[in-house]
Amino acid sequence: xxxxxxxxxxxxxxxxxxxxxxxxxxxxxxxxxxxxxxxxxxxxxxxxxxxxxxxxxxxxxxxxxxxxxxxxxxxxxxxxxxxxxxxxxxxxxxxxxxxxxxxxxxxxxxxxxxxxxxxxxxxxxxxxxxxxxxxxxxxxxxxxxxxxxxxxxxxxxxxxxxxxxxxxxxxxxxxxxxxxxxxxxxxxxxxxxxxxxxxxxxxxxxxxxxxxxxxxxxxxxxxxxxxxxxxxxxxxxxxxxxxxxxxxxxxxxxxxxxxxxxxxxxxxxxxxxxxxxxxxxxxxxxxxxxxxxxxxxxxxxxxxxxxxxxxxxxxxxxxxxxxxxxxxxxxxxxxxxxxxxxxxxxxxxxxxxxxxxxxxxxxxxxxxxxxxxxxxxxxxxxxxxxxxxxxxxxxxxxxxxxxxxxxxxxxxxxxxxxxxxxxxxxxxxxxxxxxxxxxxxxxxxxxxxxxxxxxxxxxxxxxxxxxxxxxxxxxxxxxxxxxxxxxxxxxxxxxxxxxxxxxxxxxxxxxxxxxxxxxxxxxxxxxxxxxxxxxxxxxxxxxxxxxxxxxxxxxxxxxxxxxxxxxxxxxxxxxxxxxxxxxxxxxxxxxxxxxxxxxxxxxxxxxxxxxxxxxxxxxxx
Numbered sequence: 001x002x003x004x005x006x007x008x009x010x011x012x013x014x015x016x017x018x019x020x021x022x023x024x025x026x027x028x029x030x031x032x033x034x035x036x037x038x039x040x041x042x043x044x045x046x047x048x049x050x051x052x053x054x055x056x057x058x059x060x061x062x063x064x065x066x067x068x069x070x071x072x073x074x075x076x077x078x079x080x081x082x083x084x085x086x087x088x089x090x091x092x093x094x095x096x097x098x099x100x101x102x103x104x105x106x107x108x109x110x111x112x113x114x115x116x117x118x119x120x121x122x123x124x125x126x127x128x129x130x131x132x133x134x135x136x137x138x139x140x141x142x143x144x145x146x147x148x149x150x151x152x153x154x155x156x157x158x159x160x161x162x163x164x165x166x167x168x169x170x171x172x173x174x175x176x177x178x179x180x181x182x183x184x185x186x187x188x189x190x191x192x193x194x195x196x197x198x199x200x201x202x203x204x205x206x207x208x209x210x211x212x213x214x215x216x217x218x219x220x221x222x223x224x225x226x227x228x229x230x231x232x233x234x235x236x237x238x239x240x241x242x243x244x245x246x247x248x249x250x251x252x253x254x255x256x257x258x259x260x261x262x263x264x265x266x267x268x269x270x271x272x273x274x275x276x277x278x279x280x281x282x283x284x285x286x287x288x289x290x291x292x293x294x295x296x297x298x299x300x301x302x303x304x305x306x307x308x309x310x311x312x313x314x315x316x317x318x319x320x321x322x323x324x325x326x327x328x329x330x331x332x333x334x335x336x337x338x339x340x341x342x343x344x345x346x347x348x349x350x351x352x353x354x355x356x357x358x359x360x361x362x363x364x365x366x367x368x369x370x371x372x373x374x375x376x377x378x379x380x381x382x383x384x385x386x387x388x389x390x391x392x393x394x395x396x397x398x399x400x401x402x403x404x405x406x407x408x409x410x411x412x413x414x415x416x417x418x419x420x421x422x423x424x425x426x427x428x429x430x431x432x433x434x435x436x437x438x439x440x441x442x443x444x445x446x447x448x449x450x451x452x453x454x455x456x457x458x459x460x461x462x463x464x465x466x467x468x469x470x471x472x473x474x475x476x477x478x479x480x481x482x483x484x485x486x487x488x489x490x491x492x493x494x495x496x497x498x499x500x501x502x503x504x505x506x507x508x509x510x511x512x513x514x515x516x517x518x519x520x521x522x523x524x525x526x527x528x529x530x531x532x533x534x535x536x537x538x539x540x541x542x543x544x545x546x547x548x549x550x551x552x553x554x555x556x557x558x559x560x561x562x563x564x565x566x567x568x569x570x571x572x573x574x575x576x577x578x579x580x581x582x583x584x585x586x587x588x589x590x591x592x593x594x595x596x597x598x599x600x601x602x603x604x605x606x607x608x609x610x611x612x613x614x615x616x617x618x619x620x621x
Contacts, residue, residue: 013237018063020233021202024226025055031222047098054094055202057087078128085135085183086121089143091202092176093117096150109153116146140184147177172204223291227283232276239268295328297382304386308393314362317397318354321390322364329379331366339363352383356391358398437462437486440493448492455492461485476543476556477509483522483541490526497536498526504543511554513611514588518556520577521607525560529605537561545613552613559606562599578607585611 029052061084065077093113123139151173248261288294307320318336326334331350339353339361349367356362364387437459444452462485480502487500522539530537540559545552578595585593593611600606 015063015066016233016237018059018066020229021055021059022063023229024203025052025059027225027229028052028222029056047094051091051094054087054090058084058091058202060084061087078131078134079125081134082121082124082128085124085139086117088202089120089124089139089180090114090117092143092147092150092173095172096154109150113146113150116142120146135183137184140180144177144180144184147173147180151177175204176202223287224280224283227286228276228280231279231283232272235275235279236268236272239271244268294379297379300324300328301382301386301389305389308390311393312397314394314397317390317393318362318364321386322366325364325383325386326366329366332368334364334366336362336364350383352387354387354391354394356398357395362394434463437489440489444492451492455489458485458488458492462489473512474515475509476504476511476513476554479513479515479518480504480509480541482516482519486519486522487539494526494530494536498530499536499538501538501540502542504541508543508545508554511613513554513556514584517581517584517609518558520581521558521609524577525558525605525607529560529562532562554611554613556609556611557606559604561603562605581609585609 029049032049032052061080065081065084068077093110093116096113097110120136120139120143123136123142124134127136127139128134151170154173155167155170244264247264304321304324307324308317311317311320322334322336325331329350349365351363351365354362354364441452441455441459444455462482484502487498491498518541522541525539530539538559538561541557542559543554543556545554547553578597582595585595589611594609596608598606598608
């Protein structure tokens with residue numbers, strides 16, 4: 001095997017570079033055709049396919065010409081060479097075209113670039129037609145001057161791209177300018193590094209175009225595969241130059257063994273195959289973190305899920321999701337709305353639908369992307385995933401709100417039903433009391449007309465107080481005052497035979513209790529107890545507070561003496577008035593309130609009411 005000198009290394013780099021170039025541009029063309037329906041910007045498809053076509057023509061043409069020279073063809077392929085160099089000359093124009101915006105001067109600059117490329121192509125084909133040397137030195141020098149001029153103008157004008165992006169494609173144009181200047185000298189270069197820069201200047205141009213318009217569904221896939229291919233090519237070239245060539249050259253000095261050479265080449269092939277997964281991971285990292293600077297999708301998904309978990313309305317959820325996504329995909333504007341919508345969307349906007357289970361459905365629109373950005377395939381998948389999680393959160397909020405609304409309605413219905421029941425029960429109390437009071441006044445009219453008049457005035461005062469008791473709660477003090485007004489009426493009948501003692505501490509008189517709880521008990525005590533005895537009797541009303549299992553309980557007691565014939569009349573505990581009180585206590589406090597009646601053997605009857613203190617036991621405040 002001949003030793004690998006610098007000339008052979010340069011030729012190897014050229015052949016390898018053209019082969020890789022064909023593969024890269026072929027991959028780009030295939031992906032453009034395959035995904036042409038998924039891109040929202042049709043001009044991006046045209047520019048990328050044009051880039052792929054020009055790159056293919058340049059690399060295939062130069063590869064054929066290089067092989068033709070190696071096989072010793074006496075007649076050079078002049079027109080093929082002219083076509084290859086013409087294709088290379090159009091790539092700077094495509095770069096300028098991809099960098100333009102809607103400004104008039106941008107279109108003029110792109111037109112100027114295409115004019116230079118067309119004129120250079122004409123010079124190449126003129127040289128081929130006349131049988132002169134191809135490529136045309138004048139055409140390459142004109143392209144050099146044009147590339148330098150275009151780079152300066154692009155840096156000067158303030159297009160929509162950032163300074164960083166403008167620097168990228170300006171650098172690509174300058175690399176092309178140096179390459180064209182070198183090619184115009186028509187000298188066989190022995191340095192493989194110079195040959196690589198000179199003949200592969202189309203790659204920086206293509207990458208500049210991709211970087212300008214990489215934000216569409218398949219650019220990340222191409223970039224990752226392209227960089228993986230370039231890396232594996234460099235590794236293969238390095239292994240050959242640094243390992244295979246020296247070992248084979250050393251082996252040939254003392255023994256020529258084709259089996260050893262073949263084994264060495266196969267070993268290096270296997271090594272490159274084993275190292276490819278690592279190189280692909282490196283390419284993915286370079287694209288995601290260095291070139292595209294993409295956000296961590298898993299972290300973004302986690303942050304969005306955390307944000308919307310605390311939101312209570314659909315509007316809050318959509319606003320939080322849109323804000324996070326706008327920052328992640330560099331959208332300067334965003335909005336959301338209910339579907340269906342007849343809003344006409346701008347060409348550079350992106351809309352994601354939120355697939356909620358029931359209407360209304362929503363959509364979020366992002367627009368005015370930084371640097372004319374397009375979405376990548378992983379970003380599209382991320383948006384779909386976030387749209388689904390957002391829809392599920394909105395569905396759960398709707399279910400939660402519907403459940404709360406249903407429970408609220410049920411509580412309202414229950415409250416209304418309870419209030420209706422309480423009003424019905426209270427309406428039973430008032431006529432019962434009024435009937436007893438009128439009976440007393442009727443008795444006094446016959447026995448003592450003067451006392452009857454006084455009692456009637458007390459009744460008027462009492463009825464006014466009773467009719468004012470319309471709220472769900474009154475105070476214990478109001479209840480005691482009502483009892484005292486009632487007892488004033490009864491004293492007109494019993495006189496000194498009725499002995500009353502009220503023991504209610506002042507601090508308990510402000511406690512809220514249901515109205516007309518004690519008054520019916522005092523009324524029953526007189527009607528069924530004291531009135532049955534010729535000697536009259538005693539009535540004791542008391543209240544005190546107890547702590548039971550860390551809960552405060554208000555205990556109210558009404559005690560009275562009874563006549564001998566009703567001392568053990570248990571049927572009294574099931575009377576209408578007592579049942580009315582039990583029903584109202586249950587409506588207010590459930591099982592936490594009790595009414596007990598005790599017929600003591602000592603001649604006393606005790607009615608005891610226990611209710612919990614605190615608002616938690618009430619049905620309403």
